[in-house]
Amino acid sequence: MTYIAKPRLHHPTLAANKLGYTRRDYEGKISTLCAGCGHDSISAAIIQACWELDLEPHRVAKLSGIGCSSKTPDYFLGNSHGFNSVHGRMPSVLTGANLANRDLIYLGVSGDGDSASIGIGQFAHVMRRGVNMVYLVENNGVYGLTKGQFSATADQGSQSKRGVVNSDAPVDLVALALQLGATFVARSFSGDKAQLVPLIKAAIVHPGAAFIDVISPCVAFNNHAGSTKSYEYVRGHNEPVNRIDFDYWPKREEITVDYPAGEVISVTQHDGSVLRLRKLAPDYDPHNRITAMNYVQEHQAKGEVVTGLLYVDPDPEDLHRHLNTFDAPFNTLGAKDLCPGAAALEKINAALR
Amino acid sequence: MKPTDIRDPSYFHKVVDCQWACPAHTPVPEYIRLIAQGRYDDAYMVNWYSNVFPGVLGRTCDRPCEPACRRGRVEDGQSKEPVAICRLKRVAADNKSDIRARLPKAAKQKNGKRIALIGAGPASLTVARDLAPLGYHLVVYDQDPQGGGMMRTQIPKFRLPESVLDEEVAYITDLGLELRLGQRVDSLKAVLAEGYDAVFVGCGAPRGRDLDIPGRAQAAAHIHIGIDWLSSVSFGHIDSIGKRVIVLGGGNTAMDCCRSSKRLGGEDVKVIVRSGYEEMKASPWEKEDATHEGIPILNFLVPKAFIHDNGRLTGMSFEKVKAEYDAKGRRRLLPTGEPDQHFECDDVLVAIGQENAFPWIERDLGIEFDQWGMPKVDEVTMASTLRGVFFGGDAAFGPKNIIWAVAHGHEAAISIDQLCNGEDIRTRPAPMVNLVSQKMGIHEWSYDNEVSLDQRFKVPWNDVRVTLKNIKLEVEKGFDAATAFKEAQRCLNCDAQTVFSASLCIECDACVDICPMDCITFTANAEEDELRQRLNAPALNSAQDLYVSTTLKTGRIMAKDEDVCLHCGLCAERCPTGAWDMQKFFLEMTHAGPSCRDKHAAPGRKAA
Numbered sequence: 001m002t003y004i005a006k007p008r009l010h011h012p013t014l015a016a017n018k019l020g021y022t023r024r025d026y027e028g029k030i031s032t033l034c035a036g037c038g039h040d041s042i043s044a045a046i047i048q049a050c051w052e053l054d055l056e057p058h059r060v061a062k063l064s065g066i067g068c069s070s071k072t073p074d075y076f077l078g079n080s081h082g083f084n085s086v087h088g089r090m091p092s093v094l095t096g097a098n099l100a101n102r103d104l105i106y107l108g109v110s111g112d113g114d115s116a117s118i119g120i121g122q123f124a125h126v127m128r129r130g131v132n133m134v135y136l137v138e139n140n141g142v143y144g145l146t147k148g149q150f151s152a153t154a155d156q157g158s159q160s161k162r163g164v165v166n167s168d169a170p171v172d173l174v175a176l177a178l179q180l181g182a183t184f185v186a187r188s189f190s191g192d193k194a195q196l197v198p199l200i201k202a203a204i205v206h207p208g209a210a211f212i213d214v215i216s217p218c219v220a221f222n223n224h225a226g227s228t229k230s231y232e233y234v235r236g237h238n239e240p241v242n243r244i245d246f247d248y249w250p251k252r253e254e255i256t257v258d259y260p261a262g263e264v265i266s267v268t269q270h271d272g273s274v275l276r277l278r279k280l281a282p283d284y285d286p287h288n289r290i291t292a293m294n295y296v297q298e299h300q301a302k303g304e305v306v307t308g309l310l311y312v313d314p315d316p317e318d319l320h321r322h323l324n325t326f327d328a329p330f331n332t333l334g335a336k337d338l339c340p341g342a343a344a345l346e347k348i349n350a351a352l353r
Numbered sequence: 354m355k356p357t358d359i360r361d362p363s364y365f366h367k368v369v370d371c372q373w374a375c376p377a378h379t380p381v382p383e384y385i386r387l388i389a390q391g392r393y394d395d396a397y398m399v400n401w402y403s404n405v406f407p408g409v410l411g412r413t414c415d416r417p418c419e420p421a422c423r424r425g426r427v428e429d430g431q432s433k434e435p436v437a438i439c440r441l442k443r444v445a446a447d448n449k450s451d452i453r454a455r456l457p458k459a460a461k462q463k464n465g466k467r468i469a470l471i472g473a474g475p476a477s478l479t480v481a482r483d484l485a486p487l488g489y490h491l492v493v494y495d496q497d498p499q500g501g502g503m504m505r506t507q508i509p510k511f512r513l514p515e516s517v518l519d520e521e522v523a524y525i526t527d528l529g530l531e532l533r534l535g536q537r538v539d540s541l542k543a544v545l546a547e548g549y550d551a552v553f554v555g556c557g558a559p560r561g562r563d564l565d566i567p568g569r570a571q572a573a574a575h576i577h578i579g580i581d582w583l584s585s586v587s588f589g590h591i592d593s594i595g596k597r598v599i600v601l602g603g604g605n606t607a608m609d610c611c612r613s614s615k616r617l618g619g620e621d622v623k624v625i626v627r628s629g630y631e632e633m634k635a636s637p638w639e640k641e642d643a644t645h646e647g648i649p650i651l652n653f654l655v656p657k658a659f660i661h662d663n664g665r666l667t668g669m670s671f672e673k674v675k676a677e678y679d680a681k682g683r684r685r686l687l688p689t690g691e692p693d694q695h696f697e698c699d700d701v702l703v704a705i706g707q708e709n710a711f712p713w714i715e716r717d718l719g720i721e722f723d724q725w726g727m728p729k730v731d732e733v734t735m736a737s738t739l740r741g742v743f744f745g746g747d748a749a750f751g752p753k754n755i756i757w758a759v760a761h762g763h764e765a766a767i768s769i770d771q772l773c774n775g776e777d778i779r780t781r782p783a784p785m786v787n788l789v790s791q792k793m794g795i796h797e798w799s800y801d802n803e804v805s806l807d808q809r810f811k812v813p814w815n816d817v818r819v820t821l822k823n824i825k826l827e828v829e830k831g832f833d834a835a836t837a838f839k840e841a842q843r844c845l846n847c848d849a850q851t852v853f854s855a856s857l858c859i860e861c862d863a864c865v866d867i868c869p870m871d872c873i874t875f876t877a878n879a880e881e882d883e884l885r886q887r888l889n890a891p892a893l894n895s896a897q898d899l900y901v902s903t904t905l906k907t908g909r910i911m912a913k914d915e916d917v918c919l920h921c922g923l924c925a926e927r928c929p930t931g932a933w934d935m936q937k938f939f940l941e942m943t944h945a946g947p948s949c950r951d952k953h954a955a956p957g958r959k960a961a
Contacts, residue, residue: 002796002867002923002926002927003796003797004802004803004921004923005803006867006869006923007803007804007806007869007919007921008429008806008869009427009428009429009804009806009869009870009919010429010869010870010871011870011871011872011890011917012426012427012917013890013891013893014871014890024869031867031927034929035863035926035927035928035929036859036861036863036927036928036929036930037863037929038861040863040866040867040927041861041862041863041866043866044862044865044866190862191860191861191862193862217861219859219861219929220929223859231859231860231861232859232906235906235907
């Protein structure tokens with residue numbers, strides 16, 4: 001870890017976004033993670049994405065569980081809301097917060113231990129309920145805080161730093177998310193910000209349950225030969241299906257960039273915004289949940305790491321729609337709205353008799 | 354781009370902007386750290402070896418290092434101020450203990466070579482300092498009764514106390530020189546006839562430019578040439594001036610003249626300058642000092658005539674002009690057509706420039722002069738066209754400043770030493786260079802890498818009501834130890850270099866993410882112009898290099914823009930493999946002596 005704070009001085013040409021904030025204004029405290037940790041790159045990508053989207057920091061709530069990954073919300077968006085919950089219980093805290101205040105942008109940050117082991121039940125339910133959020137797993141395949149035991153996402157046959165071979169089958173969070181009904185599912189790599197930043201931006205504007213599995217090498221315990229989550233292995237086996245090259249276009253803004261037909265997929269979302277994807281795998285269709293699952297599994301079997309926007313439902317439904325909740329955040333409701341009085345209660349009771 | 358060759362000493366030298374800008378290449382960050390540690394003696398000695406007059410320069414240096422200081426490029430907000438390098442140097446000089454035991458001693462054995470030094474100013478004294486310990490017999494000539502040259506005659510004592518100058522001149526004269534002071538040289542031929550092995554001309558630019566306009570001759574009794582007047586004041590020949598004084602000229606001499614006048618009875622003192630305020634040659638801080646003492650500076654006024662009443666000066670008239678620039682950006686001063694302005698005065702000091710004058714050098718000696726009457730001098734070796742005769746300081750290339758004179762002196766001393774050893778003076782010695790990791794612990798460096806956000810501290814002044822009454826009382830008080838520490842902490846330690854080892858890099862981006870200045874980019878290689886645009890933050894200052902690595906595993910390169918790097922070491926702290934390391938670059942110029950001779954020559958460092 002680093003002892004000095006990152007100097008406040010910045011490059012003279014550092015740009016401000018529409019809100020007048022520079023990228024540096026979206027930073028948090030200095031990281032206490034190991035030098036070279038992939039998680040720090042993901043934090044940097046989140047900072048970049050939020051700055052580019054002109055997000056007001058007070059409109060973001062970042063929630064996490066326990067683990068190296070779950071420490072990271074302290075290292076970005078220092079002026080946003082935060083909740084560091086119990087191990088594996090971030091999804092239920094996030095669900096509750098979301099129900100209470102639907103106006104915030106929810107950013108759940110978790111790890112492979114937090115989501116695929118102790119919190120796998122919570123992970124499953126938050127996905128199937130369609131909570132409007134970004135659920136980001138910083139996936140390094142080991143328990144870094146306890147010195148590098150295999151986590152549940154470690155590939156079968158991969159080796160630990162000490163040479164032990166993993167005999168258990170891995171939990172594939174992407175496959176789970178696809179199966180459980182997440183409406184935006186992506187995978188990326190901490191060492192590829194050109195891919196990761198647009199994915200995070202797209203996930204933030206996606207009005208449903210968005211899941212991003214980010215392979216994030218653990219330099220201390222999982223960056224050796226024999227690991228399938230090292231910088232070198234992921235770079236060598238990365239099979240991107242597409243790139244969000246052209247970014248997120250706010251609704252009703254004319255798209256003037258013209259690209260050769262057949263290589264670009266436009267995804268018009270519920271709010272009218274459009275995502276444009278440059279196809280890298282010619283036969284890949286990100287609209288089809290079933291084929292996406294098959295594609296990912298087939299390539300996984302070959303030892304390849306499929307990355308990119310794997311599935312997106314342009315018209316997702318979220319938990320609020322399912323429950324037909326009130327439109328406004330609860331904190332805007334007055335005592336009268338929350339407690340309509342004896343007459344109203346009488347009326348309800350009468351209707352149930 | 355080709356990978357950067359960091360073995361070339363000039364690469365990292367350029368990153369240490371202050372040291373690169375200093376004519377004598379003083380290792381500035383090194384001595385600033387020593388000051389922060391309270392090691393004033395050590396800080397003084399680093400300076401003394403390099404620039405010979407730390408106490409003098411800490412008060413009077415033209416400080417080319419400060420405009421170069423990185424701090425001026427990276428600070429936030431309105432003011433971007435360099436570290437007060439010059440005044441920190443003074444802190445070392447003021448607070449040191451008796452360092453005489455650490456100075457070189459007069460040579461016990463002479464080497465039989467005799468060298469004449471003409472003029473006892475900073476250039477000649479530097480030559481003497483470098484050569485005396487080697488056993489040379491040095492004969493110093495000067496027209497004035499004391500050594501120091503223009504440092505004594507032209508710099509008022511309220512800027513440079515006599516004791517400071519005496520002390521630093523004595524460090525050199527104590528090395529066993531033969532001093533022929535108060536002895537004006539009227540013939541170089543006569544000096545050469547004494548059979549010296551080499552002659553160094555460091556006589557300065559001793560002639561003040563005159564102003565030939567109507568009334569000059571008639572009113573001569575109250576019109577004085579600035580540098581001559583300052584010299585007379587310095588030696589106590591003049592101790593008063595009229596109540597109303599006009600100082601003509603916009604350079605540092607004009608500032609010294611007006612401030613001296615204020616102390617010798619001048620009540621209504623004004624500076625009148627042909628050019629605009631911004632184009633004045635005086636250093637900004639010297640203009641500020643004059644203004645602080647209530648001296649108005651009037652601009653765009655061209656002197657037209659001295660007005661006198663039967664030879665008694667009564668005033669001056671000026672034509673009002675304005676500046677216009679032609680297509681090539683050249684300035685012309687055009688009359689505005691307004692009526693002439695008249696200012697009453699009792700005395701005028703003319704400080705409109707200095708000239709070199711060599712009436713004492715016979716033109717048939719083999720020393721070639723150019724059309725402006727300046728000797729032809731090699732800029733590297735300081736040699737004239739006559740073998741064995743060297744020039745330095747203002748005598749070589751016209752008026753510059755003390756630190757340039759020192760730099761010339763060092764180079765001339767090398768040439769003289771080489772000449773006397775039968776070596777080719779065109780082969781110049783390489784500097785001494787060292788590059789060593791500063792890693793102390795897992796995240797601990799031998800230097801303070803936390804970046805101070807303090808703004809530049811102001812040097813406290815004595816009360817102007819007191820200083821104006823005593824021409825010998827120094828105006829500036831110098832930093833106290835606590836302020837000096839804080840000012841020293843503003844130094845970014847640019848000599849703590851970010852050294853990159855491509856073979857260790859795993860391209861994890863940790864350095865890119867942590868760098869507060871967005872200096873580092875991993876990208877495909879390209880030509881420099883394209884690469885500069887393509888970095889995470891565009892590298893638009895082409896005066897500053899890009900540090901480019903060899904090709905990495907992914908086929909990309911690492912490109913670092915040196916321009917605004919804070920040398921905070923965070924890239925190295927966040928690097929998991931030690932591919933980045935903070936290494937201290939120490940460069941010391943080689944001075945005269947065995948290590949300056951042929952076998953130590955730097956490849957490519959040859960004079961024309």
